[in-house]
Amino acid sequence: MTACPLCAEAGLDVLWRDDLCRVILVDDADYPGFCRVILNRHVKEMTDLGEAERTRLMAVVFAVEAAVRAVLAPDKVNLASLGNMVPHLHWHVIPRFAGDRHFPDAIWAPPRRAAGPAAPADAVRPRLSEALAQRLGPSPG
Amino acid sequence: MTACPLCAEAGLDVLWRDDLCRVILVDDADYPGFCRVILNRHVKEMTDLGEAERTRLMAVVFAVEAAVRAVLAPDKVNLASLGNMVPHLHWHVIPRFAGDRHFPDAIWAPPRRAAGPAAPADAVRPRLSEALAQRLGPSPG
Numbered sequence: 001m002t003a004c005p006l007c008a009e010a011g012l013d014v015l016w017r018d019d020l021c022r023v024i025l026v027d028d029a030d031y032p033g034f035c036r037v038i039l040n041r042h043v044k045e046m047t048d049l050g051e052a053e054r055t056r057l058m059a060v061v062f063a064v065e066a067a068v069r070a071v072l073a074p075d076k077v078n079l080a081s082l083g084n085m086v087p088h089l090h091w092h093v094i095p096r097f098a099g100d101r102h103f104p105d106a107i108w109a110p111p112r113r114a115a116g117p118a119a120p121a122d123a124v125r126p127r128l129s130e131a132l133a134q135r136l137g138p139s140p141g
Numbered sequence: 142m143t144a145c146p147l148c149a150e151a152g153l154d155v156l157w158r159d160d161l162c163r164v165i166l167v168d169d170a171d172y173p174g175f176c177r178v179i180l181n182r183h184v185k186e187m188t189d190l191g192e193a194e195r196t197r198l199m200a201v202v203f204a205v206e207a208a209v210r211a212v213l214a215p216d217k218v219n220l221a222s223l224g225n226m227v228p229h230l231h232w233h234v235i236p237r238f239a240g241d242r243h244f245p246d247a248i249w250a251p252p253r254r255a256a257g258p259a260a261p262a263d264a265v266r267p268r269l270s271e272a273l274a275q276r277l278g279p280s281p282g
Binding site for chain 1: 245
């Protein structure tokens with residue numbers, strides 16, 4: 001598969017990884033703490049994976065949810081695997097707050113309010129990284 | 142919890158159910174075969190469930206994905222648990238096609254094209270119901 005941006009590693013801020021997947025911190029000023037869990041292999045749908053790998057991948061997604069909740073205490077967590085534009089399995093784990101740009105809509109809807117002051121993802125990075133390592137162990141890979 | 146529409150059962154077209162969750166067929170003319178997996182109990186986040194129930198719920202979500210793929214052969218399946226408006230765990234399982242109203246955007250984005258001819262969910266209901274029963278067995282509850 002050529003030209004799949006998720007097969008390439010460049011420019012991604014990796015918080016954790018193993019031989020199955022990696023957790024990256026998304027650089028989105030509206031959503032600090034927004035993480036993605038990206039399968040390493042180029043696979044399209046969850047049901048293209050065997051049950052064991054599905055379970056492993058979801059365990060990482062839920063560990064990210066738990067870490068995001070511990071660090072940011074969001075009003076809600078949004079989980080989504082869409083992949084219409086990039087059909088390479090990846091999960092969005094998005095901390096949502098009642099006052100955020102799109103709440104209570106999905107972040108893909110038109111914004112409900114203007115952007116707030118920029119909140120760089122860097123500010124939460126060390127705490128998220130530590131919260132992930134507590135739940136998943138240090139990156140083996 | 143009063144007034145939670147997902148704690149109420151009324152008006153939902155249930156395809157399958159057990160003691161943990163139910164699978165409903167969404168009545169959306171743009172997205173025939175769009176299903177939702179709704180936890181029976183009023184719980185907010187996946188990480189509020191224990192690991193065993195999380196695994197059971199995801200197994201149903203993936204069985205619905207497999208059934209939707211078998212019946213509709215979509216170009217992509219979208220999975221999402223948002224719950225910003227109704228914080229009662231539910232998963233959207235959405236068959237997506239290259240020509241659908243929002244493709245390749247999320248269905249929560251502004252539509253890219255006008256609505257096509259109405260495609261009532263009823264047309265796929267019997268096949269989805271059968272495909273689900275093949276994968277999950279008949280509804281025990």
